[in-house]
Amino acid sequence: MGRVRTIRDAGQRSQRAGALLVAAVSIVGCSDDATRTAIRSTSATSAVGPSGRTGPSGGTGSTGGTGPTGAAAPAATPGPAPVAPDSKSIIANATVPSGCALRDAVSFDVAANELIVLNPDRTDDASGRVRTAVSADAKIALPSASGANAPATREQLAALLRDKATTLVLCGTDAGWSWIEPAPRGDPVRSGQEIDADGVGSIEVGKRYQDIEIATGRPISVNDALFPNGECAFVSFGLDGLGGLGGDGTLRRVEVLGGSWRTDAGITIGSTEAQVHAAYPSATRQTDPLSRTSSFLVAGPRGDASHVLAFEIVDGKVAGIRAGERSWALIAGGCL
Numbered sequence: 001m002g003r004v005r006t007i008r009d010a011g012q013r014s015q016r017a018g019a020l021l022v023a024a025v026s027i028v029g030c031s032d033d034a035t036r037t038a039i040r041s042t043s044a045t046s047a048v049g050p051s052g053r054t055g056p057s058g059g060t061g062s063t064g065g066t067g068p069t070g071a072a073a074p075a076a077t078p079g080p081a082p083v084a085p086d087s088k089s090i091i092a093n094a095t096v097p098s099g100c101a102l103r104d105a106v107s108f109d110v111a112a113n114e115l116i117v118l119n120p121d122r123t124d125d126a127s128g129r130v131r132t133a134v135s136a137d138a139k140i141a142l143p144s145a146s147g148a149n150a151p152a153t154r155e156q157l158a159a160l161l162r163d164k165a166t167t168l169v170l171c172g173t174d175a176g177w178s179w180i181e182p183a184p185r186g187d188p189v190r191s192g193q194e195i196d197a198d199g200v201g202s203i204e205v206g207k208r209y210q211d212i213e214i215a216t217g218r219p220i221s222v223n224d225a226l227f228p229n230g231e232c233a234f235v236s237f238g239l240d241g242l243g244g245l246g247g248d249g250t251l252r253r254v255e256v257l258g259g260s261w262r263t264d265a266g267i268t269i270g271s272t273e274a275q276v277h278a279a280y281p282s283a284t285r286q287t288d289p290l291s292r293t294s295s296f297l298v299a300g301p302r303g304d305a306s307h308v309l310a311f312e313i314v315d316g317k318v319a320g321i322r323a324g325e326r327s328w329a330l331i332a333g334g335c336l
Helices: 017-022 032-040 042-048 154-163 209-216 273-279
Strands: 100-109 114-118 129-143 149-151 166-173 176-182 221-223 233-236 242-247 250-256 284-287 294-299 307-314 317-325
Touching: 100 129, 100 154, 100 209, 114 166, 129 154, 129 166, 209 250, 273 294, 273 307, 273 317
Parallel strands: 129 176
Antiparallel strands: 100 114, 100 166, 114 129, 129 149, 166 176, 221 233, 233 242, 242 250, 250 317, 284 294, 294 307, 307 317
């Protein structure tokens, strides 16, 4: 069964979403069919919201040298979750520190000291609602009358979540969050936005997964079931028809396989090959070694010099649009 990794903990894996992807893979690596499955199945899980993630786990200290007996010194353990220097916000320079996650929270049980979050990567119940603990000395920062985050009580957190579900920044682990605050509003991407060589709106190729979360104000999900070391992963943004591939904690390509997404020249799924040539006269053809029925028209960079738009052509029409780093946009079959 496949596994989905959330950014909070590189060791945490999903037992549900990953299985859908692995079943679709017919070659070693991330196949195009698996990519389509990942992107098109996004809407099926959107009812419970995408899973939150946190930044990559902090690295352990270097291992000490061997002593006279030859036994290696134990590795240093990671430090505690980061504490904001201003005691008001854990977010600094629009980035999520290691040990923190974005989660969609729906309620807080003050008596049990438990936060209820939406996490479809867990199978505690069919709703995707998971109870996670809050540390006894947890710091909670919520919006004040001035609009800035300020220290708050558990009762105030419960009241906020009674009004509406809220995406929170949580630092620590499911076993005990030590810092809680609302996620920045961000610049959410909406269906139908333009896709260019650098991505779609605030979903930008080259950004770390957790920085995309802060930029959009929404959790995203990363599935590395086939490559647990993170060298290749499916990325889901909770948007119909839009997905991506990433590696080593960074988004490498954005891919459109449905919906109303379009380029600035008006090319969308279903456009003809002739329309692509008219919109991008310098586009060059590249064959797909894994398919006899498809090829790619590659439009040279308009943004970052290393980024391209690649249009997958099947039966004379656009079946997919890839954007991002050239080497990733043109990988035959996804990840090999």
